[in-house]
Amino acid sequence: MIETLEAGPGTEVDDLGPAALLASIRSARAVEDAAAARQLDLAARWADLHPPESIHHAATFTSGRGISLEVEEPIAGEGCPTVAEFCVAELGTVLGISTVSAKRLIGHALELRHRLPRLWTQVQSGRVAPWRARMVAEATIHATPSLTPEAAGWVDAQVAAVAGRVGPAQLDRLVAETIKRFELAADDPAADPEDGYLSVDPRHVTVHDEDVHFAGTVRIEAEVDLADAFDVDRVLTHGAELRKALGSTESLDARRAAALGDLARTQTALDLHTQGNTGTRDADGLPVAREVVLHAHFDARSVGDGDTVFGPTGRLEERQRLVLLEQVRAWCGDSRTKVTVQPVIDLNAHLEAPGYEIPDRIREQVILRDTTCVFPFCTRPARGCDVDHVIEYDHDADTEGRPQPGPTLTPNLAALCRFHHRLKTHTAWHYDVIGPGEFEWTSPHGHRYRRDADGTTPLDPPPEPSRRPDRP
Incomplete structure (x- = not known):
């Protein structure tokens, strides 16, 4: 939106001076924040249109016991309204984000509007950036133990008093103080009745495998007991020195990082002098230590x-990441590593099986072809998905002498995660095969999307919205 910035009529952005450029950037940020605030408001209104009472309108199929196959979805804290779960998917596709991200957006909007009303007002008036308010909402939604409406209101008052200018560390301390102030863990038999719940246990180990460096490395973040930290440091120091003594010319940091991997593999650094063993046992008779399963395609x-x-x-x-052949060779050459080579599967072949059940060879072909769930913007790996018959399999066709409309044939199969499989089965969402691994989806409101190996593409302008009064 550069053309809308604070440049005079006919003035090129390249002709602006430093002061004018800064003013234009500030104006652009204000426009962005205003749009994000409106998006939060519209997300909350979308939730208003899909309360739990609307489930019987959204889901026309029921299970054999007469229970609705769509359920209430609590996506914000206590005191916020629940929503019909399937409404989230269409909002996500319109925004070009995953269903999980859309659920988070609606949850933040409801949390702010119902449990953090002061902060909500500041966001809508432009005093607080929406991303800051969403950070607070995320913390109050997922606090452990859960915050009561009164406790969330106290957090709201503290954050609103400083116009939302809190960082992650300050927010963590504020939530911990709130838990103590409202004695939310008083019923915990393990808690000290004199002290209440002092703080949230901060210990964790997080592997940031969603952010893989081009060198094939990832970050590991941890917070552990002080004594455990000293023990880990001592083990890594010893491992780094051992690698140096065995001839490693890597830097100290690289050797410590490698020693951490050795520690995860039961300290196989002690066997660095015996490399390249294969099979289920090493030459010393001990079982292989590395049992991580990775699927690499070259x-x-x-x-x-x-x-x-x-x-x-x-x-x-795993995570659809680039991998170098030299990295795989290094992994395979490490001590106590079991390597299994799978046969190549022709992704262009049409495999077919009688009946409804999907054999492993067909399932594997679909997994390799689709790589992820084929619902628009979904990125769940196909290996953990269901394999769906795009055209429904008719279980009565054979007995009644009719042609099978939905055969178990690879062109009629697709990988769908469990949520989107249920969505396709029990709502007005539907999709068609338009080519090998290519699908066209249509939403209940007529939006169409093409999903293929390159991702999701909206196919046409959205239909004209129906005129209806705003919900009060």
């Missing part, structure tokens, strides 16, 4: 002498 070609040559780069199914 392009391969045959050369004149009959050997197979692999490309230098491939793809990991």
